[in-house]
Amino acid sequence: MLNKQLSLDEVMNLVVEAIESINISGTPKELYEPINYILSLGGKRLRPALVCLSCDMFQGEVASALHAAKGIEVFHNFSLVHDDIMDNANLRRGKETIHEKWGNNVAILSGDAMLIKAYDFVLQGKYKDLSEVLTIFNQAAIEVCEGQQLDMDYETQNEVTVEEYINMIRLKTSVLLGAALKIGAVISGASEEDAKLIYDFGVNMGVGFQLMDDYLDAFGDPEKFGKKVGGDIISNKKTFLFIKAVELDESGVMNTWLDTNDFDEKEKVDSVKSVYKKTGVDLLCVKEMNKYYEIALSKLDLINVDEPQKKALRDFSDYIRKRAQ
């Protein structure tokens, strides 16, 4: 008997309700208050949605998947808390970051507790093979750390290629989307081949998603973005835009900014953005993004389930692609 397939909205409602019901209680409050604070700031809940969308597509029990989904979302938030310390970021989702509000030590330790709690949530589900679920989770988790280290390394490294950059965002952002989907597949007992395809769908989707995030960092609406617009430009982050602009810019403006440590932030952001426009790297970035989205969709096409079961994930892909166009 086929389960009735859930719509994207139905899955999102289940996921948002599950995530919003998370309240990690315990003492001392100094440890737990920041955890509940960061989880309460919202976010798009993309990763937990992917666990459930994949599980439902392969006709598994979404109730089981919700535990793993919570684990993935808490893990993602842990990584944000620690990244924000390392990146010296003051704002997250338009609010003060934990280290800004409570100090670095609290942010380190609350982040650690979140990472441990992420495993707790995953453990609460009943799976055919817990070890397999955790192995996928762990592989992505360690790759997220590798991506973050590369991201930091590239800040002080002037020569970064587009390939290196794509590999970095694959690790830092995309593999967790792939893992979320693969865990949903494994929970549902999908074939190894389909589990691999849905993982590849997620990773390519994730690369496209991060390229758009970098685009929005420069060209997004400050009201909607939740982070400081131009933050990547100010910190010389070697994004696709940046790397291509250095390559194509004949005026030397990009290299001058690379070597200037003392500057007016608005002046630098405006100047670099005008190079981005002049060299057309804004359009190149959108083109590159679309390339990865197309690869992602080609993987989804190959998955061995009936087309109607893929509808919610296709709707999800459309939602992601449209967010800035």
Add this chain to the structure above:
Amino acid sequence: MLNKQLSLDEVMNLVVEAIESINISGTPKELYEPINYILSLGGKRLRPALVCLSCDMFQGEVASALHAAKGIEVFHNFSLVHDDIMDNANLRRGKETIHEKWGNNVAILSGDAMLIKAYDFVLQGKYKDLSEVLTIFNQAAIEVCEGQQLDMDYETQNEVTVEEYINMIRLKTSVLLGAALKIGAVISGASEEDAKLIYDFGVNMGVGFQLMDDYLDAFGDPEKFGKKVGGDIISNKKTFLFIKAVELDESGVMNTWLDTNDFDEKEKVDSVKSVYKKTGVDLLCVKEMNKYYEIALSKLDLINVDEPQKKALRDFSDYIRKRAQ
């Protein structure tokens, strides 16, 4: 058929060999080099030894336990790396701490990767019930974070009772010893009652162990201690010695030091140590420590295995107790 029981030396040799063989490879090297550095600094390897001693006492397969043992040791080292950032400690086992050598960001991220790798090691073992092993592990892991938070809270809180202090060290140090032993028991299929008794043995042993560590911080041999002697005194850490000295000291010297922020370190350490001696809290500390060791041994007595099987754990307890007497 009974397994031949392993001696303490035999277990320690297996454990040290297993831990020393750990080489966590991967890129970027900026992430992995600090992990292998901290693991190479040695340490007493008490926690992994406890997993294996317990497993062997309950006649389980030590080869299986070694995976969990590695996980526990890597977790312990993760907690040291992050604690050293928070405590601003420059030395660990007589060598530079990671944050001192590579900076805070590297120490945060390498620590995160170690925490994830700890789960990887646990996952490599084959257990009857992986979920149970991980639940014990996770419970201890989160309590270690709670203990660290309390420890930090107490640094700026002038009124801390002995009970609060003992609860803090129970969380920060002892529960992981208890969990190491309980995981060894569960791997061997020990009864729930015995698993609880061995956990309690470990926790009480751990409280005694930490009381001795605090004692050594003030009165230990700087050559052997590996950390800065007097570090607790300098940072106003509310140890058993400190709390009891404030209670018993009629000269007001302790309270004066509490309120003095600008001081010569050697002068403060010498002055506080002389109050410790004068009030006799050094002897009280040893007495308190022995109380917990006795409780621990009474738990070991109750465990339902033949006395010869307990020999290696008894030898271990003797080794721990004797390290400073």
